[in-house]
Amino acid sequence: MCGIAGIVAKRPVNVTAVERMTSEIRHRGPDGEGIWTDGTGNIVFGHRRLAVIDPTPDGAQPMVDSSGGYVLNFNGEIYNYKELASDLRREGVEFRSRSDSEVLLEAYKKWGEACLQRLNGMFAFAIYDREKRAVFCARDRFGEKPFLFSEQPELLAFASEYKALLTLNGVSAEVDQVRLVRFLHEPRQGLDDGRETVFSGIKQLLPGEWLRLDIDTLEYETGRYWDVEPDEGVAALTPQDAAHRFRELLVDSVRIRMRSDVAVGSCLSGGLDSSSIVAINRQLIGEVAPYHVFTGRFPGTSADEGEFAQAVISKTRVEAHETQPSPLRFLDELPDFVWFNELPVGSTSQYAQWCVFRLAAENGVTVLLDGQGADELMAGYEQFFGPYLEARAGQGDGAALNKERQAIEKRYPLALAGGATSWKTRIPKHMRWALADLTGKGSDLLFGLERELARRASEANRRSLDRRFHALAAALKDEALHAHLPTLLRYGDRNSMAHSREVRLPFCDHRLAEFSLSLAPQVLMGNAETKHLLRSAMADILPEKIATRWNKQGFLPPQADWFHGPLGDRMADVLAGSAFRSRGIWNVTWWEKALRRFQDGADHLAWVLWRPLMTEAWFEQFVDRVTAHERTDPLQGAHR
Numbered sequence: 001m002c003g004i005a006g007i008v009a010k011r012p013v014n015v016t017a018v019e020r021m022t023s024e025i026r027h028r029g030p031d032g033e034g035i036w037t038d039g040t041g042n043i044v045f046g047h048r049r050l051a052v053i054d055p056t057p058d059g060a061q062p063m064v065d066s067s068g069g070y071v072l073n074f075n076g077e078i079y080n081y082k083e084l085a086s087d088l089r090r091e092g093v094e095f096r097s098r099s100d101s102e103v104l105l106e107a108y109k110k111w112g113e114a115c116l117q118r119l120n121g122m123f124a125f126a127i128y129d130r131e132k133r134a135v136f137c138a139r140d141r142f143g144e145k146p147f148l149f150s151e152q153p154e155l156l157a158f159a160s161e162y163k164a165l166l167t168l169n170g171v172s173a174e175v176d177q178v179r180l181v182r183f184l185h186e187p188r189q190g191l192d193d194g195r196e197t198v199f200s201g202i203k204q205l206l207p208g209e210w211l212r213l214d215i216d217t218l219e220y221e222t223g224r225y226w227d228v229e230p231d232e233g234v235a236a237l238t239p240q241d242a243a244h245r246f247r248e249l250l251v252d253s254v255r256i257r258m259r260s261d262v263a264v265g266s267c268l269s270g271g272l273d274s275s276s277i278v279a280i281n282r283q284l285i286g287e288v289a290p291y292h293v294f295t296g297r298f299p300g301t302s303a304d305e306g307e308f309a310q311a312v313i314s315k316t317r318v319e320a321h322e323t324q325p326s327p328l329r330f331l332d333e334l335p336d337f338v339w340f341n342e343l344p345v346g347s348t349s350q351y352a353q354w355c356v357f358r359l360a361a362e363n364g365v366t367v368l369l370d371g372q373g374a375d376e377l378m379a380g381y382e383q384f385f386g387p388y389l390e391a392r393a394g395q396g397d398g399a400a401l402n403k404e405r406q407a408i409e410k411r412y413p414l415a416l417a418g419g420a421t422s423w424k425t426r427i428p429k430h431m432r433w434a435l436a437d438l439t440g441k442g443s444d445l446l447f448g449l450e451r452e453l454a455r456r457a458s459e460a461n462r463r464s465l466d467r468r469f470h471a472l473a474a475a476l477k478d479e480a481l482h483a484h485l486p487t488l489l490r491y492g493d494r495n496s497m498a499h500s501r502e503v504r505l506p507f508c509d510h511r512l513a514e515f516s517l518s519l520a521p522q523v524l525m526g527n528a529e530t531k532h533l534l535r536s537a538m539a540d541i542l543p544e545k546i547a548t549r550w551n552k553q554g555f556l557p558p559q560a561d562w563f564h565g566p567l568g569d570r571m572a573d574v575l576a577g578s579a580f581r582s583r584g585i586w587n588v589t590w591w592e593k594a595l596r597r598f599q600d601g602a603d604h605l606a607w608v609l610w611r612p613l614m615t616e617a618w619f620e621q622f623v624d625r626v627t628a629h630e631r632t633d634p635l636q637g638a639h640r
Contacts, residue, residue: 001502002061002075003028003048005164006126007634008135008213009155012041017632021157021164022046027340028075028160028497031055036062036071041636043128043135043215045073052077052262052367052502059099065109066096069130072105075160076123076145077504079256084118108136113210116225120256120509124205126158135213141226142373142508143192143207143486146493150202155634156218161494162342162626165202169631172201175623177585180344181457184611185445187346188484189461198343207486226510228477230468234518239536242523246515247537253509254280257369265292265365267356267503268320270308272534272546273371273380277506279541281369282316294359294368295322296352301558311543323359325352327562331570338621340498344614345491347607348557354495361499372492373507376480377516378531379472379524382415389416390471391521407528411550441597445608448590472521480513559610560603571595571609574616583619586612 003025007013015035022033029048036045047061063072078084081100084107089095093106100121107115108127113136122144126137137158139147149158150171159165166173179198182190195203205211208226213219237245254277258264266281268274278293285291293313298304306322313320330337330351337354345351360368375381379388385408392401408415446454463483465474479485489508496503516524516533526532530550539547563571574580575595581588591612598605 001028001050001052001077001497003160003164003497004073004075004124004126005046005157005159006044006073007155007157008043008215008218009635010042010218011154012636013037013044013155014633014636015044017168017634018044018046020167020632021159022048024164024167025159025161027500030500032060034060034062036064036073038071038128038130045071045126045128047073050366050500050502052260053081053101054097054099055261056097058097059101061101063099063101063105065105070105070109071128072101072108072125073127074101074104074123074125076121076125076140077502078104078119078121078123079259079504080118080120082259087118113212113225116210120511122504122508124160133215135215137205137211137213138225139205139207139209141208141510141513142481142489142505144489144493144505144508146490147205147211148197148202149204149211151218152634154218156213156220157634162197162199162202163339163622166199166626167629167632168634170201170634171631172199173623173627174200176200177453178456178460180615181449181453181585182460183344184449184615185454185457186461188479188487189463190457191343192486192490193482207481228481228514228517230473231514231518234515235520237519237523239523239526242519243533243536246512246533249509249511249515250276250506250537251280251284253506253512254369255284257504257506258284260367262366263292263364264367264369265294265360265363266318267353267368267370268293268295268309268312268318269371270295270305270310270312270546271371271549272531272538272542273374273507275308275312275371275542275546276374276534276538277369277371278312278316278318279538282318283541287317291316291318292360292363292365293318293320294356294363294365295320296356297322297324298558299324301561303556303558308546308549311545315543321359321363323355325355325557327557327566330562331566334617335621336498338614338617339625341491341494342622343490344611344618346487347610348559348562350491350495352557353491354498357496357499357501357503360501366500367502367504368496369504369506370492371507372488372503372505373480373485374531374534376485377476377507377513378534379476380531382412382530384472384475384525384530385412385415387471387475388521388525391473394470395521404526404528411528412530441593443602443605443608445611448587448594448608448612450585450587453585469517470521472524473517473519476524477517560606563598563606563609567613568595568599571613574613577616579619580612580616583616585615 005021026048029050031051032049034047045062078100081103085103088106122140124139124145124147128135150165152170165171176198179190208224211222266278295309297306465478492503524533535547594605
């Protein structure tokens with residue numbers, strides 16, 4: 001796990017510029033740094049190292065092969081590197097290290113761009129290929145690791161984080177307001193689901209994409225190397241066979257993600273996902289081997305998950321650590337939290353995650369397994385019952401479908417709600433906005449935005465689904481590969497790397513995605529259960545308290561309580577500030593009324609109030625900060 005940066009140009013690169021880029025992301029790799037320059041000086045790679053596999057100097061980067069014709073700049077982990085190394089040795093490859101980095105480099109040399117199909121991992125990398133006069137780059141299938149880049153007439157620069165690119169003269173920090181507002185309206189979209197980013201001067205590779213850059217012309221092309229296709233054989237599996245096969249895949253995913261030369265532990269929330277990973281790990285490493293888990297708690301509130309985490313801790317006999325995030329500490333750490341996250345985040349949940357990773361750092365555990373991705377692939381959210389019933393309706397048997405609908409409504413009373421409020425969405429938008437302005441009521445964030453921006457964001461956030469899949473699988477695929485999960489993965493990347501920790505996600509294994517998205521809907525959500533498949537597959541090793549828990553919430557602080565305290569005071573200051581009033585984004589009057597309504601008891605507005613609070617902090621602590629920084633010329637002899 002590391003940080004990467006580089007510049008490819010038509011004339012000599014200013015090496016100092018790349019050194020500064022890597023300095024800005026040193027938190028991603030405190031264990032080493034390296035710079036490589038080609039013979040012309042037109043290509044410079046920079047690297048910061050977090051040493052996890054083969055922490056000796058043999059694993060240092062940028063990594064040059066024995067011929068000098070290939071150079072790797074790599075962030076991430078290749079979990080199946082041992083199997084790939086065996087395949088390569090059979091083809092005559094000799095290795096100089098025990099690192100997954102060298103396996104990746106040799107895999108590219110042997111198999112070319114087709115090596116991507118063989119990789120199981122999280123990664124973002126660039127490989128200099130002297131023979132092809134190209135730099136080949138790629139990003140992992142789910143987008144766990146970032147790959148950002150910026151084009152100028154004479155160069156292309158890339159890096160793991162925005163702040164590194166924004167040290168370069170010529171890289172614009174101008175904010176795309178429509179993309180920002182799209183995120184504010186629907187935090188699953190706008191910032192992570194397109195080639196363009198919120199900064200007009202920076203683009204990104206999307207999950208499952210490659211980029212090939214011609215060194216001589218600086219022209220590049222991109223393409224996808226992975227997508228999920230429906231598998232009729234998987235769809236025909238019985239529920240019992242599906243659960244068995246899923247369990248095998250998940251256990252193997254956990255097994256290869258345990259490979260490390262430094263300490264490995266787990267995040268533990270007390271829900272199905274992280275609890276399953278901890279339970280599997282206990283079986284893999286044995287009953288007495290030490291294993292550390294890290295939990296966020298909020299004692300005395302409805303958000304506290306201590307009793308559920310304790311059930312897992314008692315059953316698996318792991319060494320447990322807990323942290324208790326607070327609103328005062330959040331405000332104290334807000335500048336750093338914003339700086340390291342780089343973009344606005346969706347809720348206080350991301351600060352809870354930040355605290356858990358810090359706790360792991362304080363206890364010397366470098367690698368953490370986490371349950372992210374299960375909700376999106378395994379149907380862990382109540383809103384998936386709608387497309388589930390739509391998919392079941394296509395199978396016939398109306399009596400059974402009606403019975404299941406009743407069971408869902410009994411267990412999840414709000415899952416199929418919406419009839420009582422759907423009349424509001426049928427009112428023309430201009431009338432809804434007029435009513436909101438007149439009454440100061442409503443909870444749709446669009447009411448609090450400048451009207452034209454709100455209209456453009458609302459239109460841009462419409463999505464289309466892959467209709468090759470049944471309705472539930474299509475919704476899950478969109479959630480996992482295009483909308484929600486990529487945003488959550490950004491949060492996990494930035495929060496873990498801020499504390500120089502590596503987070504590994506067993507549910508974000510392409511084999512699990514390819515398998516689960518092809519299953520029949522009743523295998524995924526049957527028996528009126530979210531994550532029915534996961535519950536079935538793990539029932540024998542999970543505490544019953546976990547396996548039958550229906551209201552999982554994750555690392556979720558009591559956000560309304562926080563806004564009734566210090567965050568509410570901070571929000572009042574934000575609304576009164578000149579920056580908020582002159583931003584050109586906000587409908588100031590509506591927000592003033594929304595805060596008063598919240599103070600009078602409308603607690604649900606805490607989730608809406610978070611958006612301007614976080615956005616204004618982002619402008620102040622990130623955008624203004626990078627704008628004020630002195631820039632570095634990326635090329636030798638350049639002048640501003």
